[in-house]
Amino acid sequence: MCVSQQPRPSAQRIAIVGLGGIGGVVAASVVHAGHHDVVACVRRPLERLTAERPDGTIVVPLRSLADPAAATPVDWVLLCTKAHETASAAPWLARLCGPGTRVAVLQNGIHQARRVGPFAGAARVVPTVVYYNGERLAADRVRLRHAGPHDLAMADDADGRALAALLAGTTLRLLVTPELDTLAWRKLLLNVTANPITALTLQRQAVLRRDDVKALCLAVLQEAVAVGRADGAALAVDEAPRAFDYLMNYPPEAGTSMYYDRLAGRGFEVEALTGAVVAAGERHGVPTPLNRAFLALLRAISDAATNAAA
Ligand SMILES: NC(=O)C1=CN([C@@H]2O[C@H](COP(=O)(O)OP(=O)(O)OC[C@H]3O[C@@H](n4cnc5c(N)ncnc54)[C@H](OP(=O)(O)O)[C@@H]3O)[C@@H](O)[C@H]2O)C=CC1
Numbered sequence: 001m002c003v004s005q006q007p008r009p010s011a012q013r014i015a016i017v018g019l020g021g022i023g024g025v026v027a028a029s030v031v032h033a034g035h036h037d038v039v040a041c042v043r044r045p046l047e048r049l050t051a052e053r054p055d056g057t058i059v060v061p062l063r064s065l066a067d068p069a070a071a072t073p074v075d076w077v078l079l080c081t082k083a084h085e086t087a088s089a090a091p092w093l094a095r096l097c098g099p100g101t102r103v104a105v106l107q108n109g110i111h112q113a114r115r116v117g118p119f120a121g122a123a124r125v126v127p128t129v130v131y132y133n134g135e136r137l138a139a140d141r142v143r144l145r146h147a148g149p150h151d152l153a154m155a156d157d158a159d160g161r162a163l164a165a166l167l168a169g170t171t172l173r174l175l176v177t178p179e180l181d182t183l184a185w186r187k188l189l190l191n192v193t194a195n196p197i198t199a200l201t202l203q204r205q206a207v208l209r210r211d212d213v214k215a216l217c218l219a220v221l222q223e224a225v226a227v228g229r230a231d232g233a234a235l236a237v238d239e240a241p242r243a244f245d246y247l248m249n250y251p252p253e254a255g256t257s258m259y260y261d262r263l264a265g266r267g268f269e270v271e272a273l274t275g276a277v278v279a280a281g282e283r284h285g286v287p288t289p290l291n292r293a294f295l296a297l298l299r300a301i302s303d304a305a306t307n308a309a310a
């Protein structure tokens with residue numbers, strides 16, 4: 001693995017689809033770096049964006065489009081919707097993607113290319129692993145929290161290196177790695193632990209520091225690690241405690257994307273996270289009773305929120 005120091009390409013046209021916690025942070029970072037032509041593809045137009053970052057708050061002007069019909073092909077799409085919202089972004093992708101376009105997927109979950117490929121036409125899909133915590137405070141305001149040494153990882157191949165070069169002028173800490181598939185599984189381990197527990201308890205990550213909750217985390221992680229190994233991920237012998245230790249890098253006041261959805265009364269990104277572990281467990285004959293219990297509870301809350309919003 002190596003920390004990226006890619007040379008910056010010439011100015012590129014970048015469209016950011018989904019301006020929530022993750023999209024808002026990356027949009028503000030790229031606009032602030034000032035090198036590329038950025039447009040945000042949103043449901044409600046806005047003219048500026050504020051990002052509260054550990055190194056200070058920045059306010060950037062933002063060009064936004066609210067109608068996919070007004071979009072034209074770009075060099076890069078940064079897809080920052082939730083995984084279950086990918087299909088709803090299809091009209092954007094249809095307009096933004098040409099044969100030279102690359103679609104970087106800033107979403108949680110494994111098999112991103114499989115998920116996004118059907119909507120990307122002739123464009124190439126570039127998977128990533130997102131480590132930073134992004135909290136959307138208002139439609140035009142986000143907060144960035146770092147955890148661990150990197151904010152974003154991409155594969156050590158031509159497309160991954162091109163993405164690292166694209167973001168090289170930003171303050172995001174990038175990792176170019178030959179092990180992205182295993183890192184995606186490692187990241188999923190964090191998500192099937194922290195996301196359900198914060199969303200179900202309606203408490204931020206401080207709750208993970210309770211002894212009883214830590215014991216539950218480790219048991220959930222052991223199950224998911226067994227599934228990940230059966231699925232081909234090169235997970236370590238002590239992967240479960242290592243994943244728990246990684247979670248301790250997040251500040252206790254950080255929430256999770258699922259916790260933020262619960263606060264906002266939105267449906268959850270459940271099938272791509274806990275649902276993916278349970279489904280892979282079924283495929284490989286690995287039992288997942290704790291993850292199954294989480295899945296039933298998360299689906300019940302998520303469905304009620306989705307039905308109430310309909
Ligand atoms: N938040 C975090 O700390 C982390 C999140 N992730 C992952 O990153 C991804 C994004 O998460 P996050 O930023 O938290 O999610 P958010 O819910 O905060 O943001 C998603 C955004 O996508 C927008 N959106 C959804 N559908 C469409 C559409 N069809 N057209 C235009 N905009 C659309 C939403 O708009 P609207 O407001 O109008 O609904 C919203 O602004 C997820 O996969 C998540 O798991 C990964 C690491 C950390």
Ligand SMILES: CC(C)(CO)C(=O)C(=O)O
Pocket residue numbers: 108130131132133134190191194195250255256257258
């Ligand atoms: C690891 C974690 C919890 C960091 O925010 C995350 O990926 C999420 O919130 O979905």
